[in-house]
Amino acid sequence: MKLFVSILLILVFNACSNKQNKLIWSDEFDGSGAPDTTWWSYDLGDSGWGNNEVQNYTGDLKNARRENGVLIIEAIKENGKWTSARLLSKGKFNFTYGKIVYRAKLPAGAGTWPALWLLGESADKVGWPDCGEIDVMEHVGKRPGIVQCALHTRHSFGDTDYVGYLELPDYDTEFHTYEANRTPGKIEFSVDGNLYYTYQPEERNEETWPFDDPFFIIMNIAMGGNLGSDPAFESDGLKNGIDPNLQKVRMYIDYVRVYSN
Numbered sequence: 001m002k003l004f005v006s007i008l009l010i011l012v013f014n015a016c017s018n019k020q021n022k023l024i025w026s027d028e029f030d031g032s033g034a035p036d037t038t039w040w041s042y043d044l045g046d047s048g049w050g051n052n053e054v055q056n057y058t059g060d061l062k063n064a065r066r067e068n069g070v071l072i073i074e075a076i077k078e079n080g081k082w083t084s085a086r087l088l089s090k091g092k093f094n095f096t097y098g099k100i101v102y103r104a105k106l107p108a109g110a111g112t113w114p115a116l117w118l119l120g121e122s123a124d125k126v127g128w129p130d131c132g133e134i135d136v137m138e139h140v141g142k143r144p145g146i147v148q149c150a151l152h153t154r155h156s157f158g159d160t161d162y163v164g165y166l167e168l169p170d171y172d173t174e175f176h177t178y179e180a181n182r183t184p185g186k187i188e189f190s191v192d193g194n195l196y197y198t199y200q201p202e203e204r205n206e207e208t209w210p211f212d213d214p215f216f217i218i219m220n221i222a223m224g225g226n227l228g229s230d231p232a233f234e235s236d237g238l239k240n241g242i243d244p245n246l247q248k249v250r251m252y253i254d255y256v257r258v259y260s261n
Contacts, residue, residue, distance in 0.1 A: 025093060026257040029071040035064055039093055043086040043220075050128075052239035053113070053225035055082040071253040075112070075221045077246065086220035094121045094214035099181040099259045100136060107221060107249035108172040111242025112141035113228025114251045116178055118215040129157035132210030134187065137178035141243075142230040145169045149180070149189040151199050155207040164189055164197025175254055182211060183261055221251055 027039055042064070043049075046056035055075060057063075064073050064085035075084035102116045115138045120131030133152035140146075151162040168176065168191060179190040186200040201208040222228055223242055230241035 022260045024098065024258055024260050025095070026255060027071075028069070028255045029066050029253065030069055032066050032068075034061060035066060035071060035087055039089050040087045041090065041092065043088060048225075049222070051222070051225040051227065053222045053228070054238075054240050054242070055084040055221075055223040057086045057220070058083050059085070069254070071219075073114075073219060073221050073251045073253070074248060075107070075223055075250075076248045082223045082242070084221045084223060086218065086222075088119075088219075089217040090119075090121070091216075094216040095258050096212065096214050097182050097184065098261050099179060100217070101255075101257045101259070102136060102178045102219075103175050103254040104137070104178060105173070105175045105252040105254075106137075106139050106147075106171045107141070107251050108144060109141045109243050109246045109249055110230040110233060111224050111228060111246065112139075112249050113222040113225055114139055115218070115220055115222065116253075117218050118180070119218055120210060121214040121216055128152070130154055130206070130210060132213070132215070133157075134180055134182070134211070134215060136180040136189065138227070139171060140228050142228070142232075142241075145171055147171060147178070147191065149197050151187065153208055153210055162199055166191055166196045175252070181261060182215075184212065185209075187211065217256060219251075219253060219256075221249065 042059040043057050062076060063083055064087060073085050075082055106114050116136045118134040123131040129152045135150040138148050145168055147166050147168050149164045150160050152160055156162055177192050181188045185204060188195055189197040224240045226239055229239035233243060234241035
């Protein structure tokens with residue numbers, strides 16, 4: 001009888017695990033050329049994006065393209081000005097609860113600010129930060145080898161209190177998986193399956209928890225800006241601190257996958 005119960009429990013556990021890990025959406029970035037417009041559109045322009053960033057986002061192949069089964073987002077300095085790309089799945093794919101996994105290799109260099117993140121689909125209606133923001137991965141080149149996750153809410157935005165850090169020395173030479181698992185009341189952040197930060201506020205309300213609604217996916221490389229700018233290279237009182245020796249930097253994204261939980 002004990003053996004039967006043990007086998008039954010194993011079967012139930014495996015069934016639950018399989019259900020929790022069910023892949024519900026992915027982009028493997030197969031093929032070549034522009035990102036698949038079924039899933040991705042672009043933010044465009046050089047407005048600073050609320051962070052005093054210096055790059056101009058474009059929809060050009062030079063800044064975002066598929067090659068050899070990976071997505072390349074490339075920031076390029078031309079005639080003293082930076083171009084880059086910011087891709088988003090807004091209006092094309094979103095999800096509420098579940099685990100998102102990005103497999104990526106990050107750029108290096110002071111002034112770089114790559115990010116893999118999620119924004120509430122309600123952003124146009126309620127604005128930021130009320131819509132909520134989940135930064136699955138951010139890295140600033142002035143702090144090489146320190147990746148971070150962060151959450152922005154009405155209670156904590158800008159210099160947010162909800163940040164986790166992890167040392168990752170080979171961030172720019174090896175691919176790693178950057179993961180966020182969102183369940184009712186809790187968001188867990190991992191790298192390569194290793195949990196390093198959990199957000200689970202004791203009181204969940206509109207101030208601390210705008211995370212029960214659909215979120216869409218964003219991927220970008222910003223240059224300079226409030227977080228990315230290196231003071232060693234700043235001029236004219238601007239957040240434009242970028243290593244002058246940098247001419248181009250790339251982020252490689254092998255895939256983005258979303259699993260149910």
